[in-house]
Each structure stands twice: as structure tokens, then as C-alpha cells.
Amino acid sequence: MAKSTIIILASTLCFLSFLGSTYAQEHYLVEGNVYCDTCRVHFRTKLSEPIADATVRVECSQVDNSNNVTFNEEAMTDSSGLYQVEVQGDHEEQMCQVALVKSPREDCSEIDHDTNLQKAVRISMTRNNEVVSVVRQAIPLGFLKAERLPGCADLLQDLGLKEDGTHV
Numbered sequence: 001m002a003k004s005t006i007i008i009l010a011s012t013l014c015f016l017s018f019l020g021s022t023y024a025q026e027h028y029l030v031e032g033n034v035y036c037d038t039c040r041v042h043f044r045t046k047l048s049e050p051i052a053d054a055t056v057r058v059e060c061s062q063v064d065n066s067n068n069v070t071f072n073e074e075a076m077t078d079s080s081g082l083y084q085v086e087v088q089g090d091h092e093e094q095m096c097q098v099a100l101v102k103s104p105r106e107d108c109s110e111i112d113h114d115t116n117l118q119k120a121v122r123i124s125m126t127r128n129n130e131v132v133s134v135v136r137q138a139i140p141l142g143f144l145k146a147e148r149l150p151g152c153a154d155l156l157q158d159l160g161l162k163e164d165g166t167h168v
Helices: 002-023 115-120 152-158
Strands: 027-037 055-062 065-076 082-088 094-102 108-110 135-137 141-145
Touching: 027 055, 027 094, 055 082, 065 082, 065 094, 094 141
Parallel strands: 027 135, 027 141
Antiparallel strands: 027 082, 055 065, 055 094, 108 141
């Protein structure tokens, strides 16, 4: 009796494991942060400020047809400017990227649509790239402040940069 119970229990566990692996879908977690670029230099500085309640979008589309969107999800940042978006499925043959959508701050809501910046926020959503973790870290994204803060000139000088961001 005990032997048959163990066999039935083991068979049930094997079946449930098989069933779970059959229906389990790959998933990834995209994490990142949003800040106010108070010096308008396109990178985070000690004067940058996190933006709470900003909206970002994670979008995946076909490489040869960006109108064919296969995944589209928006998220809001927390009080520290951090966000997380869960992405279902493997998107190996697609281009996935994180983009700024909306800032709650009127004084810091400009989005720089420079194509070089857009390429920088692409993320890989496949396990066929030697990345073991399901967590994908996106680079920090910054809304541009309408007017630079007064301390930016000194900060840039300390960094060895001119006001236009070029080296001294």
C-alpha cells in the first residue's frame, strides 16, 4: 500500500512538473530610473533629481517593421524615480526599447528625441544572449529641465566640461 502511494505521488509530481514547464512562459523584468537633467547634459550628475510619477514605456517591435508592435506596456516611477515592467515572452528577433512618455513636472518635461539617445535605451529580451538573469537594467532616462540650475556651470567646470558639454 505504501509503495503504491509513493509511486502515485511521484507520478503526480512528475506530471505537474511537466505541465508547469509546458505552460510556463519566459518573462523578464525591466528596471530603470528616471531623473530630471537639471544641467541639460544628457547624463546624471550630483545635481540631477529623481522624478516620481513619471511614465515610461517598454515596447518591442519587429526589426524590419517597427509598426508591428509585439509588446507595449507603460509604467510609472515610484518616489525614488524607479520603475519596473514585466515583459512576457522571448523577443529575440525583435527590437525592444524603453522610452520616456510623460513627466509630472512642468519645469522638467522636455524629451530629447535625438536618434543616438533612442538607440542607447534598447534592451535584449532573450535568453539566447548569454545573460543568465531575467532582470534587464535599462540606462537612466532623463527629462530635460527648462532652465539649467545656477550650480551647473561650476559642476561642469569641475568635470572638465564646457557649458555645451565638450571637453575643456
